[in-house]
Amino acid sequence: MQAFTPVRQLRVTEDMFEQIFSRIADGSLKTGERLPTEREMALQFGVSRSTVRETLRMLQHSGLIRIKYGSQGGAFVSTDDWSPVSNALRMILRLNQTPLTELLEARKFIEAASAKLAAERAGEDDLAKMRASLEEMKANLTDHAVMNEANTLFHITIAQAAGNLVLLATMQSLQRLIEKSVDELVNDLNASHGLLSAHNEIFDAIVKRNADAAQAAMNRHLESIERQARRWLLANRASAKTVY
Known part of the structure; x- marks a missing residue:
């Protein structure tokens, strides 16, 4: 050198x-x-x-x-660590008291686009990783720690399969901010079965290379999470401003 x-x-x-x-x-x-x-x-x-x-x-x-x-x-x-980006974004959003719902709204558009591209571009390795995440979730429906880890991996794999580094970097930065709150949300609502069902629907559309169906399935999934988040925030109003 x-x-x-x-x-x-x-x-x-x-x-x-x-x-x-x-x-x-x-x-x-x-x-x-x-x-x-x-x-x-x-x-x-x-x-x-x-x-x-x-x-x-x-x-x-x-x-x-x-x-x-x-x-x-x-x-x-190391060129694959997005934590500095998410940390900087976190400070800006907290200084402006940006609510969790706005993060979820942004995530919905980014991940829906990623799902559509993944249906067009995913390779066999990507599909295998998604399938493994689903199997991990199915085998651990009552283990929230494992469920949340598999959930995160499923979404990140879709973003990777989309083949767009800007989408991936943005998604991973938002994911780091959201995941703690969503972890609590999933645990609080005992939504494991619904989560697995939604993921299966997204995966089926990606496997069938149906880009529009994959985008629509991801939209429905994240709109459901967003609705649940709003209910969760109402029930936990005191901590809503600092949730991420």
């Missing part, structure tokens, strides 16, 4: 961050690749190891690297 260049002292961490980001963006550093050690980077950049650690923290908080510990540890390039 090409060595990094020494940085200007007045904006050391910013220069380091920009160099590493540029390498990730242009593909010189690929997902899963390990960065040089702290010592190696300190020598290449001409800075202290504490400055290297500060820059690594910035990269980690930006979702560009993952830090692993132990004998096989280090800083590894």
Whole structure:
């Protein structure tokens, strides 16, 4: 790998961050690749190891690297972590006291479009993942933790199958904000059977490559969740403003 260049002292961490980001963006550093050690980077950049650690923290908080510990540890390039996006979105929405129902409304349009595209573009691997999520839900109808995890995976797999990175990034960012509230909603309403039935309907339409039916089924499913959310928020009015 090409060595990094020494940085200007007045904006050391910013220069380091920009160099590493540029390498990730242009593909010189690929997902899963390990960065040089702290010592190696300190020598290449001409800075202290504490400055290297500060820059690594910035990269980690930006979702560009993952830090692993132990004998096989280090800083590894990551390009599939949307948590910084959802965290920034969460702060903006909370500052503006945006209600959960608006998040659900936005999610409905995004996921309905994803379902339509998934019916047109899903590969066999995508369908297998969706099927596995449904089987996991069916086998664990009374285990809310497993149900919620399988529910999330089902929706994310559809977004991935749509083959549109913008839809996927937006959906995953919204999903992170919504999932805690929806988890409580599903538990509170004991809606596991209804959830599985709705998912089966969506999946059947995707398997049949019926894009309009998949979009309509996802719309019905999320409209039902939205109606249930409104009832749940009325019953839990005190916590509604900070639900996400």
